[in-house]
Amino acid sequence: MVNPIHPSKALSRRGFLAGTGATALTLALAACGANERSASGTGSATPTKGGTLTILQSATDINWDPAKSQSMAVTSLALVHRRLTTWRIVNGQEAAVVPDLATDTGKVSADGLTWTYVLKDGLVAEDGSAITSAQIKHGIERTFADSLSGGLGYHKALLAGTKGYTGPYQGKHLASVETPDARTIVFHLTKPYGDWPWIASTPAFSPVPAGDNPATYTRKPVASGPYRVAEYKQGVSATLKRNPRWSASTDTIRTALPDTIVVSMGQDESVASQRLIADSGADRNAFGADRVAAAQLAQVTGNPSARSRLATASAGPLLYLAINVERVTDVDVRRAISHAVDKKAVQAALGGSLGAAVASTYITPGVPGRQEYDLYPTSTSKAEQLLKGRKVGKLVLLTANDDASVAIAQAVQQSLQKVGLTVSISPVEDDTWTERATQGNGSAYDLAISAWNPDYPSANANLQPLFASSEIGSGGYNVSRYRNPEVDKLLASAAALSVSEAKSQWAAIDKRIAQDAPVVPLVYRRNSFLHGSGVSNFFVNPFPSYPNYLTLGVTA
Known part of the structure; x- marks a missing residue:
């Protein structure tokens, strides 16, 4: 797993199911003081067939x-x-x-x-x-x-x-x-x-x-899709042209509106945002593949034209505080921590409501089977009541060593200090975070800041990687080192059911895990993407919290 917070890091995957892939989504620091924009969809241009759609991305390669x-x-x-x-x-x-x-x-x-x-x-x-x-x-x-x-x-x-x-x-x-x-x-x-x-x-x-x-x-x-790779310039661009063999009669998902799609690679995120804010020339038919950079969010929301072209998910990937249950063994202490954390302070560290939505469940919004609940609303008095008479030593909070991660860790630290807990923040480099959190015996930390987004829209892909006992150590992302034979059986039982049959069970499993308080769900990151005025059908749902490239059109 790469640094789970740092804005410069791209998507990474870590395996569950014994060494296969799941996603830890990187989270970026949003602009402080940015105004909330709750609409998930923009792109009011009338969809038409034809024209060239340009995708501006910072990555310098695409593996086809x-x-x-x-x-x-x-x-x-x-x-x-x-x-x-x-x-x-x-x-x-x-x-x-x-x-x-x-x-x-x-x-x-x-x-x-x-x-x-x-x-x-x-x-x-x-x-x-x-x-x-x-x-x-x-x-x-x-x-x-x-x-x-x-x-x-x-x-x-x-x-x-x-x-x-x-x-x-x-x-x-x-x-x-x-x-x-x-x-x-x-x-x-x-x-x-x-x-x-x-x-x-x-x-x-x-x-x-x-x-x-x-x-x-x-x-x-x-x-096999509606476009073929017509030209590839390493590190510069990829040009997609229509695949004449593709038939719309066999494909109900892809609209294939543009004649040409150009992926412009190696783009500086801030420069790309400025181009899209300006909305001139060919950039009217372009969008940014990267989340809007923190420095640009306030500028975008203060510009009526750009603001109308900013699509922000109502929620997204889960940012959470893992509690190492092998070291914090008292469930009431873990519950106290869950009540004590001021999630709005974490939200503020991410720029307020435009940057994140307060979280209460492990299953992320937009994933089938999720139900809203909150077992641990923020309550200093409740936390103090649970901690009464209990001695808790100094807690080591493991976090990545970048500004965003440290700011979130500090918000957690300050919350816990208010209820009498002593927390020492341990900021480390990405590789060290991965080694300590996903390898070894977990003795290096009591708490850890992490993030998760599944590779496909299933509650199983949310819960199994984070809470199955098979995912402790050896590269697994059960960072809380949570072991519960009952939960293992529930996960396995639901996983064996069809998508429709399991849907009713996932929320109950989510809540059952929460009773043991191995993880404090902090916020759901709200991803924002900017596009030109000529791009149609542009929206960002809670899952996958990215634009749907398959239905975009442009003004020809």
Whole structure:
């Protein structure tokens, strides 16, 4: 995990399910005193077909190889590569899993161990070849090659018979992925896993024709989506043009409005914001892929034109205080800490209501199954009552060593000092934070500031990585080192159910974990993105808290 707060850091993933990928989202410090803007959607331009959409991003590379990508189902990679399933992201609505290349989100066997998908008719890749189940199988198998590591890998721990498998390039194949005909693909799992339809929306489930060169495919991918990579200038830009083989009749998610999409890389975030604020020339049909920089938020909200083009999520990724239960063993002390933390002070450290919304649950807003509750409203008197007669030694608060992280840690420290607790802040570099929080025996800290955003919209992806006992140490993100056999069973039981069946259980599990107070949910980070006046259908939902690239249009 990279520094969970520092604004200069990009997305990173850490594995759950025994070494696969989940997301720790970096959080940026918002501008102090910025006015609240609660609207999640802007982009009032009339959607039209044609024109050029420009994406301004600070990153200097895009990996177009689905095996190595961690791209969400609504951002850049999904413009080029389709998957078996995908996400339906509609402004103001809860995220949903829907078919993409497949005719449905999968049919599961009675024992929950086998999932079957049938591809839609008439699917054709950029090179003119029919998109087949064999291409999906090859795409999945190549993710096991050492040279193609780095992508999301949930499927690696769920598919049966993968131990020791190193990919298809030496002629070996997975028996747990069957292709009985050109349109049918069957997956055999090690255990029932109701979130499999979400797993099938990750990049690994994109078609890749056999005969690919793993070393060069990232620059010459075969498109299955509405756009192909027409030109790639390393560190400068990527130009996407229409894929003439794509058919809108088979794709209900991507509107494919622009003729051309240009990703302009290596852009200074502040400069990009200034260009979008100015809203002139080609920048009218552009948007920023990075959250608006802290220095620009106040400027944007003070400019009526720019403010009307700022999309801010009502909520987003969870920023939390982990309590090391192996060191803070008294549950009433942990509950006292939960009551004592002034979450509005943390919110203020992030710039107020525009920068963050006060949190009370572990499941993040916008994820199916979440229900609002608050077991520990801020109450100094309640905290003091719980602490009465208890001796608590000095608490070490582990945090990243940057201004934003330290400011949040100080807000927590001051809250706890008000109820008589002594807190020593330990600011460390990113690698040291990761080593102390996710490795070893956890003896280096009592409290830790961290953040989390799931890779797909499932409550399981919120709760399992942070609270399953299997995620303690060895790189796991159960930073509170929380062990509860009852909760482990509840998580496993809900994970085995279908998405719809499990939905009613996640909120109860969330609340059950909270009774033990291993984590204090502090705030949900509110991401803000700026776009030009010519961009249409631009919005940011609580999840994934990023714009939906797949439905954007521009004034031609």
